[in-house]
Amino acid sequence: MDLRRILDRVRDGLADVPGVLGLALGGSHARGTAKPDSDVDVGLYYDPATRPDFDVLLAAVTELDDRRAPDGFGRYGEWGPWINGGVWLRMAETKVDVLLRDTGRTRRVLRDCAAGHVDIHYQAGHPHGFSTAIYAGEVFQNVPFHDPHGVLAELRTLVDPYPEPLRTAVVERFGWEAGFSLSTAKSAAGRGDVAYVTGCVFRAVSCLTQVVFAAERRYLTNEKGSVALADGFGAAPERYAERVAEAMSLVGRSPVEALNLVRSLHDEVLAGI
Numbered sequence: 001m002d003l004r005r006i007l008d009r010v011r012d013g014l015a016d017v018p019g020v021l022g023l024a025l026g027g028s029h030a031r032g033t034a035k036p037d038s039d040v041d042v043g044l045y046y047d048p049a050t051r052p053d054f055d056v057l058l059a060a061v062t063e064l065d066d067r068r069a070p071d072g073f074g075r076y077g078e079w080g081p082w083i084n085g086g087v088w089l090r091m092a093e094t095k096v097d098v099l100l101r102d103t104g105r106t107r108r109v110l111r112d113c114a115a116g117h118v119d120i121h122y123q124a125g126h127p128h129g130f131s132t133a134i135y136a137g138e139v140f141q142n143v144p145f146h147d148p149h150g151v152l153a154e155l156r157t158l159v160d161p162y163p164e165p166l167r168t169a170v171v172e173r174f175g176w177e178a179g180f181s182l183s184t185a186k187s188a189a190g191r192g193d194v195a196y197v198t199g200c201v202f203r204a205v206s207c208l209t210q211v212v213f214a215a216e217r218r219y220l221t222n223e224k225g226s227v228a229l230a231d232g233f234g235a236a237p238e239r240y241a242e243r244v245a246e247a248m249s250l251v252g253r254s255p256v257e258a259l260n261l262v263r264s265l266h267d268e269v270l271a272g273i
Contacts, residue, residue: 003029003040006091010042010098011146013064019052021045021103022152024142031141033229039095043142044086045151048104051076058087061098065089076100082123082130101138103151109135110158116165118173128206128223133166137219162217170214171273178207178266182259189255197255204262205244208269212236215273237268 007025014020027041028034046052054075062068071088078085084100112118113136123130136159144152159166185200209227213220215235220226231241243265250258 002092006040006094006096007042007145009064009091010096013060014044014057014098015146015148017052017057017060019046019050020057020146021047021149022144023146024144024152026099026138026142027097030143033225039097040091042096042098043101043138044098045101045103045106048102051102054085061087061089064091064096066091066093071095079125080123080130082121082132082134083125101135103155106135106139106155107158110139110155113166114158114163116163116169118166118169126223128203131210131220133170133219134221136166137221140219141221159219162219167214167217171211174207174210174214175270175273178204178211178269181207182263182266185255185259189259192255194252194255197259198251201247201251201258201262204266205247208262208265211269211273212240215269235269235272237265237272240265 003025011023014023022043022045024030024043024045025041026043028038029040044057058070058073061073062070067090071090073087074083074085076085084102086097086099089096089098109132113133118131118133120129120131139152139155140159140162142152142156147153181200181204185197185204188196188200205227206223209223209230210220212230212233212235213226216233218233227241227244230236231239237243243261247258247261247265250261
């Protein structure tokens with residue numbers, strides 16, 4: 001895959017669409033963790049007052065697709081309140097996702113994060129929920145390749161370097177939730193309620209991973225692969241990913257034992273902060 005060629009084609013095809021303020025490479029390619037089969041994620045930033053007409057945008061993106069038939073798309077708001085919409089296409093035999101981002105909302109969220117206010121919302125595609133700090137992580141990690149007015153550069157100044165109030169907020173909020181999830185699962189584990197315990201174990205692990213990232217002053221932008229990434233951080237307990245996998249595999253056979261294992265991880269993570 002020639003990433004540079006793909007991005008040049010995207011820029012040439014979308015930069016002049018009315019309402020497009022900036023384009024940025026995101027995801028694993030921006031973080032430097034991409035694999036040969038990784039998707040290419042492109043953030044398309046717009047002002048909500050002058051956002052692109054979606055049909056015009058879809059037509060432009062369709063021209064970029066090698067088959068002239070995108071795999072799918074979501075109009076503004078169709079995918080939920082935090083994933084604005086976007087288009088999935090194929091370029092040079094590579095899956096390319098063009099994801100829409102409202103600069104007005106992004107700026108407000110980034111300012112909240114910098115002030116130490118983080119929230120989490122239900123969002124399809126994010127089993128732990130959509131943490132508002134994801135926007136901060138995206139802006140921090142993104143690699144702009146079309147930013148004629150400096151909008152993306154300006155947004156990045158709000159979250160680079162990693163704000164200390166955000167670190168404190170993430171550690172406190174998700175450290176508390178991890179412990180709460182384990183406590184509420186205790187009686188259910190005794191009853192053998194595997195489905196409920198599984199959900200609580202997942203949430204506890206997700207929360208602890210959020211804490212580990214924040215302790216390292218790193219942004220967590222997606223649950224996928226986050227445990228493996230956290231495993232290499234100094235704030236993570238020894239054999240973190242291995243022990244998480246063990247706890248997950250234990251839930252169906254021994255939910256009490258699974259909870260005890262995650263409780264040990266919880267205690268070690270918080271003791272090291």
